[in-house]
Amino acid sequence: MFINWALQEINLKIVYYGPGMSGKTTNLEYIHSKLDPSLTGELVTLKTKEDRTIFFDFMQIEVGRIKGKKPKFNLYTVPGQVYYASSRKIILNGVDGVVFVADSQKDRMEGNIETLLDLEKNLQEMNQTLENFPWVIQYNKRDLPNAESLDVLQKRLNLFNVPYFEAVAIKGVGVFDTLKAIINLVVQHVQKQI
Amino acid sequence: MVQVKKLKDGSRQIILAPQQFDEITKILSELAAKTKASTILLADISGQLITQRGNTDDINTAILSALAASDFAATSEMAKLVGEDAKFKLLFHEGEKRNVYLSNVGDNFFLVVVFDVSVTLGLVRIYTKKAIENLIKVFESSETADDSSKIIDDDFSSMLGDMLDESFK
Numbered sequence: 001m002f003i004n005w006a007l008q009e010i011n012l013k014i015v016y017y018g019p020g021m022s023g024k025t026t027n028l029e030y031i032h033s034k035l036d037p038s039l040t041g042e043l044v045t046l047k048t049k050e051d052r053t054i055f056f057d058f059m060q061i062e063v064g065r066i067k068g069k070k071p072k073f074n075l076y077t078v079p080g081q082v083y084y085a086s087s088r089k090i091i092l093n094g095v096d097g098v099v100f101v102a103d104s105q106k107d108r109m110e111g112n113i114e115t116l117l118d119l120e121k122n123l124q125e126m127n128q129t130l131e132n133f134p135w136v137i138q139y140n141k142r143d144l145p146n147a148e149s150l151d152v153l154q155k156r157l158n159l160f161n162v163p164y165f166e167a168v169a170i171k172g173v174g175v176f177d178t179l180k181a182i183i184n185l186v187v188q189h190v191q192k193q194i
Numbered sequence: 195m196v197q198v199k200k201l202k203d204g205s206r207q208i209i210l211a212p213q214q215f216d217e218i219t220k221i222l223s224e225l226a227a228k229t230k231a232s233t234i235l236l237a238d239i240s241g242q243l244i245t246q247r248g249n250t251d252d253i254n255t256a257i258l259s260a261l262a263a264s265d266f267a268a269t270s271e272m273a274k275l276v277g278e279d280a281k282f283k284l285l286f287h288e289g290e291k292r293n294v295y296l297s298n299v300g301d302n303f304f305l306v307v308v309f310d311v312s313v314t315l316g317l318v319r320i321y322t323k324k325a326i327e328n329l330i331k332v333f334e335s336s337e338t339a340d341d342s343s344k345i346i347d348d349d350f351s352s353m354l355g356d357m358l359d360e361s362f363k
Binding site: 001002006007010011041058074091095184187190191193 | 216
């Protein structure tokens with residue numbers, strides 16, 4: 001978090017985390033396409049030729065002034081593939097809140113768990129834990145026929161009972177609910193911390 | 195000083211007082227004038243832009259600082275991999291029309307200087323080094339910002355919620 005008193009700005013960093021192909025970039029693309037252009041900057045995506053995120057995606061959202069203060073939300077995604085571990089660690093630097101985008105498909109459960117453990121490890125290196133850090137889960141791809149039941153997903157991934165959302169990010173289902181939830185959680189958390 | 199607070203949960207919060215902001219802006223303006231840099235940014239290592247100088251109309255500086263922070267962080271990881279114990283302190287990108295010079299300012303901040311290829315690198319190096327020394331002095335000055343607890347209260351949270359609902363229609 002960065003507060004600039006001269007400009008009355010509050011900058012918060014939110015990172016979309018999750019296994020490869022779970023729909024992190026899709027979330028940002030949907031937000032970018034639906035928000036009024038005056039509220040959001042350009043969406044930058046650093047992709048490979050195959051459309052996989054190689055480093056991160058980034059966009060900034062501003063919602064105007066609140067009591068004279070100007071909150072700005074910097075949204076990032078991380079590359080999901082296992083071998084980009086060090087990129088993920090870099091992007092988490094200074095993070096204020098995380099959206100964990102899980103892939104609901106049955107055969108992606110291991111990938112979800114592996115990435116969640118990777119998140120916890122990286123948070124621990126920053127002296128944070130999943131237990132105390134503001135984060136939410138988005139179960140994406142709920143429309144696919146091989147999607148796991150919500151019960152099983154909850155049992156295996158939502159170990160700390162954080163807010164969760166069912167989503168079909170490509171159609172925008174659940175995307176804004178998730179974003180709003182993480183922003184609220186981050187703001188509440190900041191309020192508690194200071 | 196620039197308050198880099200460790201919060202209860204271990205996270206980092208950076209608060210900049212108005213006077214410090216003015217001094218920082220002054221240092222960057224001087225640097226811009228001396229190096230004829232087209233754009234200068236000061237950002238924190240997590241990628242948050244703090245302030246900018248020069249021609250910033252046709253550059254999205256929020257994105258530039260996010261990319262530069264990652265560039266910096268990636269290079270630090272590279273340093274570790276090749277057995278360099280300290281972080282690399284500066285990065286230089288050479289283009290056909292523009293060059294970009296990145297240098298860290300203490301542990302928490304870095305500077306991005308975009309300049310024309312007609313300006314010699316040596317000149318940029320010297321003035322940037324001086325500017326960094328001055329910036330560090332400002333960061334260490336005893337100026338303190340207002341109480342940040344006033345910035346976010348219950349009212350703020352609920353108003354923000356309303357604004358998000360409005361924006362996300």
